[in-house]
Amino acid sequence: MNRREFLQVLAMASASGMALPTEIARAEAAAEALYDAPAFGNVSLLHITDCHAQLKPIWFREPNVNLGVGAMAGHPPHVVGEAFLKQFGVAPGGALAHAFTYLDFERAAKVYGRVGGFAHLATLVKRLRATRPGALLLDGGDTWQGSGLALWTRGQDMVEAAKLLGVDVMTLHWECTYGQDRVKEVAETDFAGRIDIVAQNIKTADFGDAVFEPFVMREVNGVKVAVVGQAFPYTPIANPRWMVPEWTFGIQEENMQATVDAARAKGAAVVVVLSHNGMDVDLKMASRIHGVDAILGGHTHDGMPKPVIVDAPGGKTLVTNAGSNGKFLGVLDFDVKGGRVLDFRYRLLPVFANLLAPDAEMAALIAKLRAPHDAKLGEALAVSEGLLYRRGNFNGSFDQLILDALIAEKNAEIAFSPGFRWGTTVLPGEAITLENLLDQTAITYPWTTLTPMTGEQIKGVLEDVCDNLFNPDPYYQQGGDMVRVGGMTWSCDPTAPMGARIDDMRIAGKPIEAGKTYRVAGWAPVSEAARDAGGEPIWDLVARHMRAKKTIAPPKLDLPTLKNIDGNPGMAS
């Protein structure tokens, strides 16, 4: 889209009462400046991560709660809203403020339009490659999962899109939930000779042999660049272990150091880790491994405009995180001379679909991939009166809709919904399509459950998940958000030790008793027993609920009462 076309789009938006003229003028000015990214140095790395199979432009609201505890309190990525703008020196009210924060989301979304989309991303990638010859495109994983289309094609749509986009190297997390055989099949067929899957921390469970190459060496403008893979360390814990029965994961610091040393010994002038650790884990790892120039991170979906520069043993390591849902493209430029990195520039460019013309070839591929499924995906299940989003440590309005549906359809007293961080946003007044619902639920273990649980067991679950989020040692965190809890009230002290964070659990004001049994609905069970038991897929249950309701009122969020987080900039006031 050229400038004239863009202005036409904005004029149409204005005519439909979507935004004020001053805001449109501001949007136009932002577009001019946004993608002006002069080249720097001689080695460039383009980075996408956690697109969660979003091929088309979407709405995506960033969180207003992303708490850090202990040494992480108040430090990136644990800043939201105004504190985020201040931390990174982003001007309020503009395109970047909209891209990086939840502030004024509904109004700003109408001004700046949808984000992401592979056709628009492809245009941006081509634009950057034109000024950065030889640039590598790295994909941090969570690429094949997160949409109905990806689920129905076992990730094949994303495999095709990644090939056309020109991804060079990738690592893994949700890809593994199609099963280890499917991942190997793609690696050995579609990806063979084109895209390298790297993971120093995936080994066979029996003998500890490497399943993928721990790193690949690529030459960029005569400079040897090693890309080390770090898959999500807790894949067999956070997701079903039966999907990767012969693989073991983990952080594996010692092997990471050995891999970096091996890459340097083979002459790498630049060593980067393509990581799916999550940002807190990356920051800790960076402080303990020497010889890494940068960790290009994902998993925790933190769109960080600037890298954190970590004091590593014997040097500095940059740690970045490139957001989620196809919303951003990370651009890391290195100036490398005499076999080492002298300087760098980093940008995290938001992909505004209205400001980037769709790439014709990618648009055609997406249209072809979607054609057999378009009608089904487009089914309007209900109209949403409120904003539906997921991100946030404790709950999101789309999760509340899922919880409400679970309680109603399962005749449960309490409902649990996993704290996934993927899932797109629906604006007020929009139809909620089956595609929107699958954006929140498309997994390969979607079964709903109804389980009798004692009050003590309920507390046990909440404490366990809460520790995965707020353990003061990042290596014990799993990077998701808190399990969403419907039907009960409770309090949470993120700063307390495990076992002492959850308190005051009540149903309709009445304390939950440790020995009493309650009917608890949920979905996404990870055990083999749950797989064998089956159950209605969550999307069928929620779709049935929504079709009957026709109109979804703004969900009232069930949120815990939080303690000891006053003044924490990871919580918007």
Next chain:
Amino acid sequence: MTDQPLNRRGFLARAASLGLTTALVTTLAPRLAFAEWNKAAFEGKTPADALKSLGVADAKESADIQILASDIAENGAVVPVQAVSKIPGTTQISVLIEKNPSPLAAVFEIGPDMLPDVTTRVKMGQTSNVVVLVQAGGKHFTATKEIKVTLGGCGG
């Protein structure tokens, strides 16, 4: 034939095809068979009981003991734990799981020609400290690492 180095799986497969595995087992087996079974230590119900039965009065923390294990167990039923001692004259390496009903999980007698580098798989019902105890030159040394056992699910 390629000139690629054999990995362990390949080596074992080839060794089996050549009838070598029996020979491998017999060379390693006698030391295991003849190690004395410290019944009282393995049946001790607390770490203190187990240590007492192992004859440990005073153990010093040592940075020369490395525990290689996952921070979060992938499967509490089989948690791989590797212990490496860099303390000269190491003669014994023991593994204790503090919160297990019987904390002592393994005792390895290290002979003069053996590398003090052992791996075992332990069962853990809950998050616990794993303690590795090394005996060297008649003295005892320890290192500790917490391994978390979680319910799983809810990630990412």
